[in-house]
Amino acid sequence: MRTVIGIDVGGSTTKxxxxxxDGKQKTLIDPLFxxxxxxxxxxxxxFGKFTMQNNLSLSDIDCVLMTGVGSSFMDKPIYSLNCKKVxxxxxxxxxxxxxxxxxxxxxxxxxxxxALIHATRKNGVAAAEYLGGTGVGGGTLVGLSRQMLGxxxxxxxxxxxxxxxxxxxxxxxxxxxGDDNFQINKEITAxxxxxxxxIADKHDIALGISNMVAETIAMLAVFAxxxxxxxxxxLTGNLTSLPSITRVFEGLxxxxxxxxxxxxxxxxATVIGAALCDEKK
Numbered sequence: 550m551r552t553v554i555g556i557d558v559g560g561s562t563t564k565x566x567x568x569x570x571d572g573k574q575k576t577l578i579d580p581l582f583x584x585x586x587x588x589x590x591x592x593x594x595x596f597g598k599f600t601m602q603n604n605l606s607l608s609d610i611d612c613v614l615m616t617g618v619g620s621s622f623m624d625k626p627i628y629s630l631n632c633k634k635v636x637x638x639x640x641x642x643x644x645x646x647x648x649x650x651x652x653x654x655x656x657x658x659x660x661x662x663x664a665l666i667h668a669t670r671k672n673g674v675a676a677a678e679y680l681g682g683t684g685v686g687g688g689t690l691v692g693l694s695r696q697m698l699g700x701x702x703x704x705x706x707x708x709x710x711x712x713x714x715x716x717x718x719x720x721x722x723x724x725x726x727g728d729d730n731f732q733i734n735k736e737i738t739a740x741x742x743x744x745x746x747x748i749a750d751k752h753d754i755a756l757g758i759s760n761m762v763a764e765t766i767a768m769l770a771v772f773a774x775x776x777x778x779x780x781x782x783x784l785t786g787n788l789t790s791l792p793s794i795t796r797v798f799e800g801l802x803x804x805x806x807x808x809x810x811x812x813x814x815x816x817x818a819t820v821i822g823a824a825l826c827d828e829k830k
Contacts, residue, residue: 551611552578554599555824556592557640557817558619559660563591564820565599578603580817588619596627616640616823635826637819642668642677644822645783648812655680655774658819659786659794661688663766665773668783675825680773685765687788693758698751703791706755710793713756720744734804738764756793763788763797771805784811785818 645656720743723735
């Protein structure tokens with residue numbers, strides 16, 4: 550049995566996954582992630598935990614494929630294994646197609662910042678084109694929450710946002726137009742934080758921050774999808790686990806004729822794509 554390991558190295562968080570191949574049968578080994586104070590510690594911690602939990606020995610592993618910003622700090626093979634570095638954007642695209650089962654999609658990676666990829670598969674060969682991105686992402690959530698609310702984690706932000714009221718924060722189309730025949734849905738945001746009320750509390754502001762981040766990412770994805778004549782957008786990355794973020798995409802689907810998909814294991818799309826790079830090559 551052949552085992553390929555994929556590792557996505559962040560600054561302090563590392564994700565790891567594996568594929569085992571026996572003939573034509575490919576099996577995904579459940580991914581996991583660990584946190585540590587630096588990239589190298591995070592990588593070795595993830596690798597050790599993953600191999601132990603899945604009863605893997607070094608001799609079982611054919612190769613290790615690494616991606617992510619933190620992979621640049623890994624200048625030596627892990628335990629003398631065959632290690633390769635692969636393009637993060639290619640990994641995002643491959644992972645998005647694999648998880649969604651699509652052959653043509655805009656894949657959005659929502660991490661600290663946000664990247665958009667046009668991923669395609671033709672005649673069994675996958676390709677990924679980096680389209681651009683935005684600095685608005687999870688880092689924006691954490692930074693604004695810390696400054697405006699004194700909250701340091703997205704989990705705490707979620708707890709606050711669950712009781713928030715956007716009508717005390719955002720200016721909607723319906724607030725500025727009484728025309729029932731207006732071509733834009735009255736619930737669409739005209740201005741994020743454009744109606745911030747003096748009675749808005751921390752719950753309302755928390756929801757406003759989440760909504761602003763999600764809407765910014767969603768509209769970039771809509772523009773990208775339209776430019777390629779695509780209806781499917783695959784959402785990946787850590788923000789896909791936050792209800793205050795995912796609800797925004799659900800609400801915008803009908804308005805813009807785009808299908809936003811959040812597949813199972815969406816948080817691990819990039820690391821899954823890394824492991825798939827070996828097959829592609």
